[in-house]
Amino acid sequence: MRVKIELGYDGTRFHGWATQPGMATVQGTVEDCLATILRVRSHDRAAGCGLADGRGHADGHGPDPEPMGRLVVAGRTDAGVHASHQICHVDVDPELLDGVVGHMGVGWSQALAHRMNHILPPDIRIINVSQAPKGFDARFSALDRLYVYRLADGSGVVDPRLRGFVASCGHTLDVDVMNDVASLMIGLHDFGSFAIPSPHGTTIRNVIEAAWHRCDTGDGCLRGVAGDLMEFTIRADAFAHNMVRSLVGASIIVGSGKRDVAWFSSKLDVPRREGFTGPAEARGLTLERVRYPDDAFLGSRAESVKALRTLDGE
Incomplete structure (x- = not known):
């Protein structure tokens, strides 16, 4: 069973x-x-x-x-x-x-x-x-996965009880330019500059949504103290190894002014990991949802995904 x-x-x-x-x-x-x-x-x-x-x-x-x-x-x-x-x-x-x-x-x-x-x-x-319903496969039947990355930037102070779930950045980040970066992620791309492929795997993924926003302490995000948090939400059919945290790391680089949006675009256009500083710290990232089709389509979804992909999600 x-x-x-x-x-x-x-x-x-x-x-x-x-x-x-x-x-x-x-x-x-x-x-x-x-x-x-x-x-x-x-x-x-x-x-x-x-x-x-x-x-x-x-x-x-x-x-x-x-x-x-x-x-x-x-x-x-x-x-x-x-x-x-x-x-x-x-x-x-x-x-x-x-x-x-x-x-x-x-x-x-x-x-x-x-x-x-x-x-x-x-x-x-x-x-x-x-x-499990007939045809269900936890990995291959999934339609998409949703991750949220939480970050305190600048002088924001976070409740120390949340230190294991919120990353920190000493710079004050420009959320608007970070959303310019996020908009480029949406769609079908080879994320080879931001992911580690497995043997015989692929780093091509379809990102359905990606956005940064600031949320105050009463706005439904993790409750902080004396400062807002930044949240990055990203949803895709699947994620390659290190992909989410590497995209966050690149967004932080652009948001702090060290690089511009054109730099990120060039990394997306030419999928190579050379010259990249690496992923953001793990503690800020949480897998929050996995979505599946109706029961009648679980088996067919699993078979179609198996035919296309052998790389596990992040």
């Missing part, structure tokens, strides 16, 4: 989403939690013994069925990047889910969410668990 999991996390202490040997990651932590609840060997602990990829041979006559697959995620966030509403799926033997309920008197999905939140550290929270 395919299980859809909605979750949020504070990415501060994690080395990104994707499992890495010997490092704390969101994927590894959630998979270990599921393995504990379902009473199966986790993939990290199974490495090297034939269980992680379903090729174990208990009786020597063929592959054992894998009781729990790997988590597949909508957007693979980098180290230090947060998510307020991430989406992933995992394939699980239905018999294991029947055993989750115990004496709780609720359905398996509610019981699983409750047990996961009981075991997981407080910087990862499960929002909802459900049976």
